[in-house]
Amino acid sequence: MTRILPLLTGAAVLSAALLSTGAQARTLKEIKASGTIKIGTNAEFKPFTYFEGKTMKGFEYDLGNAIAKQMGVKAEWINQPFDGLLIGLNQNRFDLVISSHGITPERAKAVDFSLPHYCSGGLIVSRPGGPKTAADLKGKTVATQVGTTYVDQIKKVTGEKNLRVYPNNANALQALMSGRVDAMVNEKFYGLEALKLNGKKLQQGEMMFQEKLAMAVAKGNSTLLSAVNQNLKTVQANGTYAKISKSYFGQDVRCK
Numbered sequence: 103m104t105r106i107l108p109l110l111t112g113a114a115v116l117s118a119a120l121l122s123t124g125a126q127a128r129t130l131k132e133i134k135a136s137g138t139i140k141i142g143t144n145a146e147f148k149p150f151t152y153f154e155g156k157t158m159k160g161f162e163y164d165l166g167n168a169i170a171k172q173m174g175v176k177a178e179w180i181n182q183p184f185d186g187l188l189i190g191l192n193q194n195r196f197d198l199v200i201s202s203h204g205i206t207p208e209r210a211k212a213v214d215f216s217l218p219h220y221c222s223g224g225l226i227v228s229r230p231g232g233p234k235t236a237a238d239l240k241g242k243t244v245a246t247q248v249g250t251t252y253v254d255q256i257k258k259v260t261g262e263k264n265l266r267v268y269p270n271n272a273n274a275l276q277a278l279m280s281g282r283v284d285a286m287v288n289e290k291f292y293g294l295e296a297l298k299l300n301g302k303k304l305q306q307g308e309m310m311f312q313e314k315l316a317m318a319v320a321k322g323n324s325t326l327l328s329a330v331n332q333n334l335k336t337v338q339a340n341g342t343y344a345k346i347s348k349s350y351f352g353q354d355v356r357c358k
C-alpha cells in the first residue's frame with residue numbers, strides 16, 4: 103500500500119482526474135428548490151468531521167449545518183475518502199466540500215474555493231525522543247494521509263523515500279504509535295487531539311507550515327459560491343461561528 107499510494111499523490115494525476123468532468127453542478131436556485139445541499143467530507147478527522155457511533159459531529163459539521171440553515175436548506179452529509187472529494191465534487195456527487203482543504207494553486211485550477219473558514223497548519227507529532235522540528239525529520243520516516251498538503255511539505259524535507267502515506271489519518275497515527283514510522287505530520291488540531299488521547303506515548307513537535315482552509319464548490323458554480331461566502335460572513339458576524347469554534351477548540355480559529 104505504501105508503495106502504490108505515493109503515485110496517487112502526483113499533481114499531474116490529480117489534475118487530470120479533477121478536470122475530466124462533464125457533469126453540471128447544481129446552481130443555488132436548484133439546491134434551494136430541492137431543499138437539501140449535499141456536502142462531501144472525510145469524517146475521520148476529529149475534531150473537524152468525525153463519527154461518534156453513527157452520528158457525525160465536528161467543527162466543520164456544525165459550521166456546514168449553520169451555513170445550510172442560513173441558506174434555508176437541510177444539509178445532507180456524504181462521507182468519502184479524502185483524496186476522492188474534489189474529484190467527486192466535479193462529478194457532481196455533492197454541491198459543496200467541507201473537509202479542511204488547504205487553498206493551493208493546484209487545487210484552485212480544478213475547483214473554486216470559498217473564503218477561508220479557518221486558519222491552521224501542519225504539526226509534527228512523534229514518540230518521546232523522536233523528531234520535533236522540520237530539521238529533525240531529515241532521514242526519518244514520516245506518516246501522513248494521502249492527497250493532503252502535508253505530503254508535499256514532508257517530501258521537501260525528507261524526500262519521497264522516507265514518506266509514508268496512508269488512506270486514513272487513523273492508519274497514519276497507528277503507524278506512529280506502533281513504531282513503524284518516526285513521526286506524523288497532520289493538521290494541528292488533529293495532532294493535538296491525538297496527543298490528548300495518547301498521553302505520554304506521544305510528544306508534540308513544532309508547526310511545519312501554516313495554511314488557509316476553505317470550502318470548495320465545482321469550478322464556475324458562482325451562485326453557490328457567493329451564497330456560501332455571504333453566509334459564512336453572516337455566521338462569523340452573528341456569534342454562531344465563535345460559539346461553534348470555542349466548543350471544539352476552546353478558541354476562535356477564524357483567519358485574522
Ligand code: ARG
Pocket residue numbers: 143144145146147150184201202203204205247249250251252271289315
Ligand atoms: N489540510 C490538509 C489538506 O488540505 C488535510 C486535510 C485533511 N482533511 C480530512 N478531512 N481528512 O490537504
